[in-house]
Amino acid sequence: MKQTDPHRCHENCLVLFERLSEYIDRELDAPTCKDIEAHIKACKPCQVCLETLKQTVALCRNLERRQVPDTFSLKLKSAIFDLVDKKAD
Amino acid sequence: MPNPSEKTKNDDKDTELIRSINDGRQDLFYELVNRYEKSLYNFGLRMCDNPSDAEDMVQDTFLNVFKYLEGFRYETKFRNWLYRVATSACLKKKRRSKYAPDRELSxxxxxxxxxxxxxxxxxxxxxxxxxxxxxxxxxxxxxxxxxxxxxxxxxxxxxxxxxxxxxxxxxxxxxxxxxxxxxxxxxxxxxxxxxxxxxxxxx
The missing domain is CATH 1.10.10.10 (Winged helix-like DNA-binding domain superfamily/Winged helix DNA-binding domain)
Known part of the structure; x- marks a missing residue:
């Protein structure tokens, strides 16, 4: 992945593009990670591609969680109470 | 019924609770609900975007879990099984084409x-x-x-x-x-x- 020929570089960008999520998730073997890191170091568009994808994943991981509405929580527990009660009979 | 003293590979904080429920302490089911209702509700919101559908999904999930908990296989994590039930409830609730039509992304x-x-x-x-x-x-x-x-x-x-x-x-x-x-x-x-x-x- 270290070639500087533009055509080869483009090919390497495509290979990397397909594997970026696995790279982010650390699901690739060490030699493949090393190749990717070498390519990214030398290829600005791929750096941007990786960073924007990483940020997208981070945003999903940190989405705020809403509280369960009290009215629903009570309704749910009441439905379960009926089941527990029925089973106990 | 599995032997309660037998440790399984997926023993986690839920396993003991589920064993107690399956041994007759059904009142402890509320504890399972307390542990997971918020997660499941938010999962429902992400999948349906409709609070009412999300609530229905959560309720259907817990009622199914209550019904089938005796058949829970202890070799899997309860949380994974719970989301399997929730996913199935979500798919039943889905409003086809209201949001994203099913299509392949290339x-x-x-x-x-x-x-x-x-x-x-x-x-x-x-x-x-x-x-x-x-x-x-x-x-x-x-x-x-x-x-x-x-x-x-x-x-x-x-x-x-x-x-x-x-x-x-x-x-x-x-x-x-x-x-x-x-x-x-x-x-x-x-x-x-x-x-x-x-x-x-x-x-």
């Missing part, structure tokens, strides 16, 4: 159409720390983009990136191969990234 659609579309500068939304960019507006863009995803991709990205399941666990929950999960996850992430890019480039 990698090609996320490649720049030509050289001039290739960005060499990191956009602001991706270069700042999360706590500075994750405001209500950006969270809204992500939430909407999740809903715009075709369902089979949305399920994978919600389970993996929002709920935090591993590739293997997600594969078990959805009955798919890990390879399939990875393919869908990557396309889903690219779709979300495009939505963020489009939103900020349109400013």
């Amino acid at each position: 990698l090609d659609e996320f490649l720049p159409a030509n050289e001039s579309d290739v960005s060499v500068e990191l956009p602001r939304w991706a270069s700042q720390p999360l706590d500075q960019v994750l405001d209500g507006e950006l969270a809204g863009v992500i939430r909407q983009a999740l809903l715009d995803l075709p369902e089979k991709y949305r399920l994978v990205v919600v389970l993996r990136d929002v709920e935090g399941f591993t590739t293997q666990e997600t594969a078990e929950i959805l009955d798919l191969t890990p390879t399939n999960i990875k393919v869908r996850l990557h396309r889903a992430r690219l779709f979300l990234r495009e939505a963020l890019k489009s939103y900020y480039e349109a400013d």
